[in-house]
Amino acid sequence: MDPLASLRQLVQTYPLIDNHAHNLLNKSNACNYEKYAFEQITSEAQGIALENAPHTLPLQRAAHQLATLYDSPSNDWDRVKEARDQWVKRDYDELIRRCLEGTHSLLLDDLLTDEDIEPFDWHDRFTTAPTKRIVRIEVVAAQVLAAILPEGYSEALDDVTNLRQTFDRFREGFHQEIEKAVADAVVVGFKSVICYRTGLHVQCADDKDDDSRLLQSFARTIQQRTGPTYRVEDKPLNDWVVRQTLDLLQAARTSTPLGPNKPLQLHTGLGDNDINLILSNPAYLQDLIARYPKVDFVLLHSSYPYTREAGYLACVYPNVYLDLGEVFPMVSRDAQESIIRESLEVVPTNRLLWSTDGHFYPETFWLANKQFRDALEKVLVDYVRQGDFAIEQAKTAASDILFHNSNRLYSLNETNSYDETQKPCSRPLAGSSSDEWKAFVQNNPDIKYIWLQFFDYTATLRLRIFPVQEFAKIVRKERRIGVCLATQQMLQNDTVCPEGSTTGQFYMQPDLSTLSRNVGLDSKSATVMSWWLTEDGRPLPGCPRTLLRNVTNQLQSEHGIQVLCGFEIEVVFLRCITNPDTDQEDFVPCVKNHSWSQMTRETRRMVPLLEEIAETLASIGINLEQFHSESAPGQFEFVLPPGPPLAAVDTLLKARQVVTQVAEQHGLRATLHPRPYTHAAGTASHAHLSITPSTKEDSFLAGILQHYPALMAVALAGDVSYDRVCSGLWAGSEWVSWGTQNRESPIRKISPAHWEIKTLDGLANMYIAMSAFLAAGYLGVKNNEPLTASDCPYDSATLSEEERKSYGITTQLPKSLSQSLDELEADSALQEVLGSTLVANYILVKRAEKKKLDSMEEEARRKWLLERY
Incomplete structure (x- = not known):
């Protein structure tokens, strides 16, 4: 195999660990665009501002790509959404399966919302390994407040003694919940959205001499309660929640030689309109990072537009990792490539992680993974051609970013079965062969025969016919179908060119994305096109479809x-x-x-x-x-x-x-x-x-x-x-x-x-x-x-x-x-x-x-x- 081709193949097919994502909408809400605008798959805008999204390059690019996902004949946004609606109605699970193809494991922050979504462990059916949890600490704090202060709480908040007692109950409850999560094997990390609430300029130490500021912040938070829930968004209290979490994580890490390592993810950079863009710069975290050397920090979302600042932190602090998520598909192709290049300026490749920040819509996962793989391939191939990376170095970097760095950081202990002979499917949406075959048989129970076809150099369509049960063996790779190599040198009447040879053979591998009923004739059969493979399972250079x-x-x-x-x-x-x-x-x-x-x-x-x-x-x-x-x-x-x-x-x-x-x-x-x-x-x-x-x-x-x-x-x-x-x-x-x-x-x-x-x-x-x-x-x-x-x-x-x-x-x-x-x-x-x-x-x-x-x-x-x- 050509070395660059092997690099491209690895980038496009290596299993990935998505180190930060969220739950998908349930089917009944999957097309609820009034509540969950589909345009937000490429935009952080909300409300009236979101009306401009169809005029952005990221959304127009997404429309082109989604048209291929849905087999839509049009790239028009409304037509694309219509095609999507048909997919959801027909087979929502299959759409999700196709969108998550290649995903080995999901690390889900499942506290983004508790409405209209599928439960945490429901997502296991679409990945190789079980889903793991990322705990959002501000939501935990709000839940503890709601538990200790039921709706209708009316005790005087100006009574310092009472307020302090209430705060102590809150602190104890918060500690218990965080410690319980640290001990939970399903929880592999924590997340803070303090960037959204009060900014990343977190106070690094408690006010030992005077905690009145913290108590006043706690009181304001209680007073601002709306309905049965609280929202923790007052700076002294928010800073305290982050510091307390870090204290507990550092203590757990140092308690025993094999103490659990559960990183803290922080939203940085890009966000919707309630973020302070200036205060989303991860440079504000430098003192905090230095104060907690035993806690690993994950700077989420490429910190865009502060990628270089985040890259510097990941370079000089051994406990900082840079996540390359969310900007795919939120920004243009050029910006995506630039972000990867900026990340590689100084960041060691074993400190870079991948995530989709996928949420609500399965397409957010598909677009992010597709665009990231394409951009990463382009950048790495460029660096190899310029002599900056050797092929093997580039392949190691890609596999680390996609899989191994997250696997190590979150102590997942996962293995993958990547095979260099594996090739991308002809259509990026294709699910596993067994799934596609199973679905076809279920939907077409009357089909008894399969025509396995290929198109030779004389434009002659040639085929072999198999009973369904025999074709199923081919799908399961229990048998192979060999064809004489002379087919590449054969005429329509089956004579072989004088220069040709009847020695050797290639193997037909069905491309199940082309499986279709035979119609227009009296036959209970279906057709499927094939790839041509060599004896050792690699693509044959003479295969027209592979070409x-x-x-x-x-x-x-x-x-x-x-x-x-x-x-x-x-x-x-x-x-x-x-x-x-x-x-x-x-x-x-x-x-x-x-x-x-x-x-x-x-x-x-x-x-x-x-x-x-x-x-x-x-x-x-x-x-x-x-x-x-x-x-x-x-x-x-x-x-x-x-x-x-x-x-x-x-x-x-x-x-x-x-x-x-x-x-x-x-x-x-x-x-x-x-x-x-x-x-x-x-x-x-x-x-x-x-x-x-x-x-x-x-x-x-x-x-x-x-x-x-x-x-x-x-x-x-x-x-x-x-x-x-x-x-x-x-x-x-x-x-x-x-x-x-x-x-x-x-x-x-x-x-x-x-x-x-x-x-x-x-x-x-x-x-x-x-x-x-x-x-x-x-x-x-x-x-x-x-x-x-x-x-x-x-x-x-x-x-x-x-x-x-x-x-x-x-x-x-x-x-x-x-x-x-x-x-x-x-x-x-x-x-x-x-x-x-x-x-x-x-x-x-x-x-x-x-x-x-x-x-x-x-x-x-x-x-x-x-x-x-």
Whole structure:
């Protein structure tokens, strides 16, 4: 494995201990946005100020990410919340399970509120290890007051003797509760929110000579009681509560050689509008920290914006740790990376902790963990590349921050089973395989067979079929399914290229996030896509799905670029007839009186089929955005919803299966043949591609244009594909160019950082094709390529040479598969990203396939392709 890849993998998959979080809302309140505004997942604002949250970068970023979590077709905030509501209603536990994936243990401050939340130990079902408690000391103080002073207490507070007696009862009760918590094995630490109440400038010592200030503070606290509860928020009393807790913790630590170590967490920095931002600076704690050397202090929430001050304390005091929580997802990507960099300026990596500060909504955990892992990966990879960290040092730092530092500090004595062969799931929301499989079986008890599928280099969907009980063994890893490595060098008719070998095999591992019922045919079965693994369980370099996942992750981790893809399925419906003169079967259009976006008498006969396809797709969660007639006889287009690249391609292949299967039920052949008739327009498989942020769109586009001749080898994967790409057919024309809403350029720009790829059709392995386009964009961003071609509003083939030059158009598109394969073979930069083994095998297969097809008569070749695509 590439060393940087192993570092990235570790950061993204290492189990984590969340050292500070809070309870989740119960299901009945999970969508109670009136009381618990969902916008607070990225903002400390409240009330009217919270109305501005949708206009902040953190929330807009969260909307994009949550859309992928919920499989929402839209990033619009209201649509995202609607998708969330559906998830909660359908399976709240599953949503939580997905949001807490990778969390080994939670340390919960369960005294944030006692309303509308799930109990402390309820959270155990979603983590590997049991949940532990963090005790909030101000709440304990308030509870003791309520216990010794029942509602209606009216004794004279100006009687010093009585007040002192009452205070003594309070002190005794508070000590008892803290000591009981110290002795409780489930309690691993304490927390103070004095930062919110009176600020971090805590008085370090009691007034031995005159305790009147403390008694007066105690009296004011009693007088300010509202209803049955107290709120401890008067400075002398608050300072006393912190000092008393520290005294008890230090005493417990020193009472025996193995006295319990239970740190004190303090909220520092960022908070809502009742915090004094000046007094939230952890520098105010320096004297207190020095006074209690046997107590470990945890400065929560990165102390933002005072991260450097907190970092200094964690550097020079051996009893200080810096927690990197809450700012994920509260601040922008750049700020998050800056916070990690500032923390690493002087803080030893064994003094840094991770927490989400997750509360109420499971998405607060998911967003925080996702954004932290991404930012940590970016920073550590940068430092390794610059020679500041060795690979192993960076990996140790990451595992310490995520797991080992908290495990040691809180004396958790946990072990984890991290395995370097483990890989991130194709979708970040995926739960464990056993959970997903169990849920599928429960929801689909009639399913008897599973089709385990993969997509080879000839764009042939291949599969193995297993009875459910046998497939369950694969899920449980009780058996493996080997496939000959020669599949990577095999043609559609199962012949292996002469250069290929029939030695060796790879193994198919099901990706249960793609598990879906088979619909549109009479079969009690389901389909699932697979990963290709080596003998020792590592990802096989030639796996198309792994390639797309890796390139997508590379864009995200190295450049902060997120990608969405969407596809259009153009398909021609044909009838198979027998020619009475030759007794040969032939394919003819199902309708002839037909044109683009028009309803003719013949086209209307197709409406029941089209609606059946739309409804069948919707039954498995693929909701079409639109469908309509296309130009060629019997040609229609189905527009799929956008999604992350891997999920979008998975959806595309599943949707094609459904279209084909429903058509067959009506005696029709649905074909993706790029040019089934020479007298009509061809059939494409246009892809929409968008990136976030749009600030890097020029260099991304420049990379694609620079490598476009080589990209044609995987986008137009057969000679017949090139019959379609010529001027005048709205298929991208003949020159490397781009243009806003220009359908006669290979790249049509639709909006900022959103393009349509025109030169793409159904003969492509879409995993490889999209990987190649993303790889080219990645190279453009990595090398900061300038965009030398300008926005062209014309069909470049109709321009003069001088006119083309004025738009920066200098390169013709390849006219044949041979030309584009030569371009791919010569493009070493693109090969480096895609992998030389995969590219070499792909070129080998496509040249052998071309040779086979060239040997056929034209009509035989046409029928051969119609039967297979």
